[in-house]
Amino acid sequence: MPKLSNLELVALADSFPYADGSAAYQSATGLLYQFKSHDGVANLGYLLPFVVDALRELTDHFVVDDQDQAVCIRKEYDTVEKRSKLMNDLALSWRNEKKFKVLAGWRSELYPVYYPTSTIYFTLERAACPLFGLVTYGVHLTAYIPATADKPLRIWVPRRSKTKSTYPSMLDNTVAGGISYPYGIFDTLIKECAEEAGFDSDLIKQGAKSVGSVSYYYVRTSQAGGESGLLQPEIQYCYDLEVTEDTKPPEPVDGEAEEFKLWDVDTIMRELGAGNFKPNTALVTIDFLIRHGEITPEKEPNIVQLCSRMHRYIVHPIK
Template identity: 40%
Template sequence: MSFIDKIRACNAWNPSDFVPLWLDGARVGWLRRSACDQLRRWPEQFAVESGRVTWVGAPAEFSARTAALDAVFARLAEEGVVSHLHGERYPLTASTRERACCVIDRACAPFLGARAFGQHLNGYVRTAHGIEMWIGRRAADRRHYPLHLDNLVAGGLPHGLSLVDNLRKECTEEAGIPRALADRAVVAGAITYCRDSAGGLKPDVMYCYDLELPEDFVPVCTDGEVESFQRLPLAEVAALVRDTDAFKLNCNLTIIDFLVRHGFITPEEPDYLEILAGLRAPLP
């Protein structure tokens, strides 16, 4: 295995397996063909054609659009077509979070192939022996990737919360990082990828942060999502990413980006240019 294998795994999808979802002349999602068949059950809402689906019955108001989709997904979740409802609200948007046309349940975003946003933070320590990184192990009861390794802090970005406020919240919940320390996190750009998943298409945006931590800091999970933490030398973290499937899939990208920016992955890496491009894959 290699670093580029992990990037390719996060960008594995076949455009011919999906059709665009349109609203008001903008493409707001990508639907698997089986999802199109489900939406045929609501002909007053969705015009399903061979190469596209149009939300023709969308109300004009933000809240009414949200309610209309909630009714559809309540039925799909009841029937098991959608695995569950998460309870957290994500924007349905053709571009940015700020231009949402309505909100949907987080768990329903892949069904629609809707763009989703999250925040991932690399927490690290500078020691006499070099950089060491704090790594979390996901709890055994997590719905996705139980017991896999994870970034120190990582979470979805709900509608209505600013990036600053959500990062503070995630830092507190997942690692017990106090606000004053969390506010020292440095914005390190964004990673984009698009992947065919069990629930549908995931064209995702991850805002990335670096947080240099005091050597005596020890993270503590307060929301039950992390089973344990360990602090590892950067070379060991890199080997886990490159050579194993120990990490939750998209967390590999956040770490690879860190390795590039901190000079661990250099232009001598055979796939260097593909790695750089793959971390910012164009979203459909």
């Protein structure tokens, strides 16, 4: 298998075509419907035709407009509570009917959906969010030992459990997890660090450094679980954690990871090129390597494109 370039790796996560008028964009969007707020203003996400067909039957709750290619929540759902109940009751009924395969990954976690900006519009079961193309959020932490006079920079890299329903046995960021309601960003980071890697909360509070975010527009594949082609725009809040040789190493706690390896940049670049990282964690790793001067304009001719693709403008309302 030929080595994947950094740009090809980022494109695996940022895989939805750009609005550039190209044939790829026209083909991708020609069949999509906008999922609109009850006031008809906000495009909360994009719906695939088979989801639209399922919503056609629910005329008491949604209005399907084929001319404008939109599905709108009915106006009477005018509170967060009403909308959240509507959406979660629907997701649960679809799950019980086994209507969509993606719902087999039910997590009993609520994800927040925002509209207007930073205002919660409703909350929805995590597994159902891709059916509606909703923006989701997560935290990713990279724990690393900086370079010294005699050793290169090294990163703690976990291998996902072979029994996971999504991306089994692939490589991951040191810690990563979705932000579920009502947890905040840093609260989620502390929780995930304890659950996935056994990191003490004091270590995270004192050492985790916020380094911004990445954003991309993912078209789900079979590796993600459920139906292929579902859309998942995502924003990940990124953190760096500088550790030392004496810091207690990460270890599997909740079974999400099988093992952690301390790898140098050459090893990580080789594993990236082989396609062994989960797509969005490959993107976060590349972002880390750029920020730490391991991927430079001299080494990477596509660095401007890389940075743009890793910080994509999301057309839907966001946090």
